[in-house]
Amino acid sequence: MIYNSFLFLVCFPLIFLFYYLIPSRYKKGRNYFLLVVSYILYINWEPVYALILLCVTGITFLSALKIESNRKHAKQTLIIGVILGLIPLLFYKYFNFINEQVYTLLSLIGLRYELHGLNWAVPVGISFFTFQAIGYVWDVYYKRIEAERDFATYALFISFFPSILSGPINKASLVIPQLKNLRPYFDYNKAVEGLRMILWGMFMKVVVADRMGLYVDTVLSNYMNYTGVTCLAASVFYTIQIYGDFAGYSLMAIGVGKTLGFELTENFRRPYFAVSVTDFWHRWHISLSTWLKDYVYIPLGGSRCSKWRNYWNIFVTFLVSGIWHGANWTFIVWGIWHGLFQIIEKMLGQQKCNYGWLGKCIKIFTTFLMVNFAWIFFRMPTLGDACGVISRIFDTNLPMTFFSDSITTMFFMVLGLMIILFKEIIDEFYPALMERFARPVWLRWGGQILILSLILLAGVLGSDQFIYANF
C-alpha cells in the first residue's frame, strides 16, 4: 500500500480500528487479522504475485526448520534454501539484464541466439521480502535465533504490510518476538509517535521529494538542453529528492508499525551529515547496510583478515548492493563508486572526523558531493546519460545560467528544503533543543498543524509512486 495514496487514507483508519477492536486476549487473532490484511493489500497489486510471496515464505520457513532439526546437513540446507528463495528475485529482476548481456557477449564471437525478454512487471517489494526471508534462514543457521514453528507468525513477519513494499528489511529477532507476545495491547506514546512519524514522512515525501522531482524530471530527462549549472542543481535536487522519498517512506512504514504497537528497524539517520562515505552507509538505508554487513561482508571475512582481503570484501559488498538496487550497469557503477570511496577512506584513515568544526563542515560537504555524483548514475537510465550529465556539469564552455522553474515551484522547493534542513540540524547537533520545543503543547501542535497544512497546500498529491518501490 502506497502511503501517499487515497487507498491508504481510507484503509489505514479502518485497519487501525478493526485491529484494536480485537480484544487483547486474542493475540493470535490480531496476528491473523494483520496477516489477512497484508495479503489482501499485496493481492491488490497483482494477485498472482502473492503466490511468489507465499512460495518464498514457504521455502525459507521449511529451510529454517530443516536446518535446526538436522544440524549435520545444515550448510547444504542453507545453500539450497537460499538459492530457492533467490530464484524468483533473480528470474523477475535480472533475467532480461542477464539475457541481454549474454546475447551481447555471444554476438562478439558471432553467435546470435536470442531468448525473448520478459515483459512481466517485477513483483512489488520482491527485493525487500526476499532479503528479509533469506536473512532469517541465515540467522537460524548461525544460531542467532530459533526457527519459528508457527507458519502464520512467520508469514506475517515476511508479509507485514507496513514494510513489504520498500522495507525496512527487518530482522526476525526484532519482529518475531513482538508478533508472538512482547507487545502491549495499546501503547499511547507509541501510537502518538507513530502518527508524528507518518506526518513527517508524508511531508518529506509529498512536499519535499515530489516537488523536487518536478524540477529534476524536467531537467534530467532532457539534460542536453540545459546548462552545466542547471544539471548540477538538478543533481543536488535529486540527492534531496531520493532522501525525502525513501526516508519519508521508511518513516511512514515505521510510524504505521508503531501505531499498531510494533517497533521496526530504523532506516535513516540524517545521512547527508555524514563525514565520510563509510559514515554515510551507517546512516543511509541502515537496514540494508546491516543486512549486507551481516550476510555478505562478515561471511567474506569482514575486517578480521589481511588489509587487501578487507578491501576486497568492501568492494564485493557494495557490488552486491549495486546489483540489489537494479539490473542495470548504472546501479553497478553506483555500488562500485561507493565501495571504492570506502576503500580509499580506509586506506587514508578518513572514515571518521578527528578535526574541529571547520574540518567537520568540509568533510560533510565533500561527502555530500561524492554521494551526489554517485546519485547521477543511480538516476540516469544509461551509463552514457550519466556521463553526459557529468560532462555537462564540468563543461566550461556552457553559459553559467540557471534554469529556474515557475516562482511557485521554486518557492515551495526552497520552503520544503528549509524546513527539512532546520529539523535535521536540530536533530543532529542540538537534540536537547528539540525536546524543549516539543514540551509546550501549543508549540508541538502548532508545528504539527503547520506540517499538515503544508502537505495539503504545497504537497504534490497526484504522484502515487516511490522511487524505492521499483526495487
Next chain:
Amino acid sequence: MKRFVIRLLSFLAIVLVLDRGFGLAMKYLQNHAKGGYVGHHNYILHYANEDILIFGSSRAIHHYNPQIIEDCLGMSCYNCGQDGNGIVLFYGWWQMIKERYQPKMIIYDVNPSFDLLLGEDNSKYLGWLRSEYDNEDVKKVIEDIDPTEKCKMLSMMYCYNSKFLQNIIDYVHPLFKISSNGYLPLMGEMDKMKVRERKEKTKYVFDSQKLKFLELLIKETKERGIKLIFVASPIWYGKTNAQFEPLCDLCNKQGIPFYNFSNDTSYVHHNEFFKDGNHLNAHGANAFTSDFIRCIEQQ
C-alpha cells in the same frame, strides 16, 4: 485509547476550522486578484464576452495575437491559453463559460501531449478547476478524472493546493499583467540551448479520456452553432502527423476544420520565429496569426 481518540479528534477539529478559514480567505483573494494568472482565470470564467475565444496550452497563450484576429475578422477575441494545460481544463472551463454566454467561434490550439496522448495522470490538469468545484458541471469533470477527488475536496486547503502562493501574489502585486486580450507575447531571440533534435516515436498511445472530452466539446459547440476550429501551431522541431491521427478522424467525421502548421516548412527550424523549441516569439506569433487568419478567410 480513550485519551488517544479524544486528542486525535481535537487535533482534527482544529485543522478543520483552520482549513475552512483558509479556504474562505483564498476564495476572497482569488475573486479579488489584480492580475496575473489568477486574474486571467477570473476574467475567462466570470467576465469574458468576446466573440472569439482561444483555448490551449502555453502554445496558445504565446502564439495567437487577438489584436490581429480582431482587426482581420472584425470580431472581438480573447486568448484563454493556460500553461501546461489541455482539454481537461478547457472542457471544465467551457462548462462554466457556456452557462454565461455563447461565443461565436472557438479556436483550439492542439498540443498532442496535453490533448491527445496518454500521459501519467490527468489529475495534474485539475489545478485550476478545483476552486470551481461548486459548479455542478465542473464537479462532474473533476470526478470523471478522479472519483476520489470527491473526498479530497472536503478539504478547502486541498482546493488551493499549489495555488495559494499564486493567489496571494496576484492579489497583492501581480508579477506580470496579461494584456487586456489575454495574449502573453514572448520577447527575444531563440535560446539555442533549449533545442535539440528529437527522435519522434513511431507508435503513439492515445488517451481515451482526453478524446472523450474533445468529442464532447465538439458536440456541445455544434449543438449551440458555435464554430470550432482546431489548430496545431508551428513548432521548431516539426511534428509527425501520426500524433494527430485521432483528432483528424474526429474532425473528418464531424466536419470540423483542422489546420496543421506543425510541419509548415516556413516555420520549422526557422530560429527567427522562435523563443525556444516549443514556443514562437512575438515576431513568430504575429506572422503565424496572420497566416492562420488567411487560411480561415480563404475558406
